[in-house]
Amino acid sequence: MNAPHTEASSSRFVTITEAGQSLRLHYNDVGSGSEVVVMLHGSGPGASGWANFHRNIEPLVDAGYRVILLDCPGWSKSDTIVSTGSRSDLNARCLKAVLDALDISRVHIIGNSMGGHSAVGFALANPEMVGKLILMGGGTGGPSALVPMPAEGIKLIGALYRDPTVENLKRMMNVFVYDSSSLTEELYQQRLANILARRDHLENFVKSAQINPKQFSDYGLRLPEIKAKTLIIWGRDDRFVPLDIGLRLLWGIPNSEFHVFSQCGHWAQWEHAEVFNQMVQDFLAR
């Protein structure tokens, strides 16, 4: 039996140029299939590709895919940045530069929250490079028709960025998932360590939001341009990016379908990992 892949054994760096500035970005590269799946993480403090998707990597690698988890600028071991424009477009440009550097011309993308916004930004800018899209709890910024914005979870993320204490982390994580009893002390400590390891990321996130509070583009009017088959997945109980944003994606993206988990918050790929993994494999294989 093969040894399981680890964060350390799959850890890689690549240097790209973004707006004339050199950026060293971290990614994990797992598996060796000819079809590539990129996973893009969310915007919470301490998030990373590995932290967001560790329950989803192995099944896809076992199914024959190469999985690339990009840590966006401003997260984890990637260089820090102040984002003054659209962070979704910034991440999309960085992903394009990374794929060019790795000589990869076509990918499927799984995006979680900010990662979903960035995946849509990438698909709009580089339609010929996208096979299929899987968007969870994200895909466009812009208003909810039902829930006052910013949603309660997003306000708690802001508080944690400004004041990174274990109390604020627990307050945020408590509304992050449907069943907070599934969150272990080990998970909290790991996440807090990730957060405190990069104070520069925290400061720059706060600075970015002060300069431009609308970090995530509203792609609403451009969604019909997306030709890629798209699977939209949401938690019914998402208190960060409300469910009706998923409906906006379904209305806008011509070739899309929508799956909603009950008893699920903002982390469908973690909270319902087994069903999620099977659904993703079936969708990619269709």
Ligand SMILES: O=C(O)/C=C/C(=O)/C=C/C=C(\O)C(=O)O
């Ligand atoms: O404000 C938005 O639209 C997006 C919010 C996020 O991307 C939040 C994501 C949080 C995580 O994925 C996390 O692991 O903390």
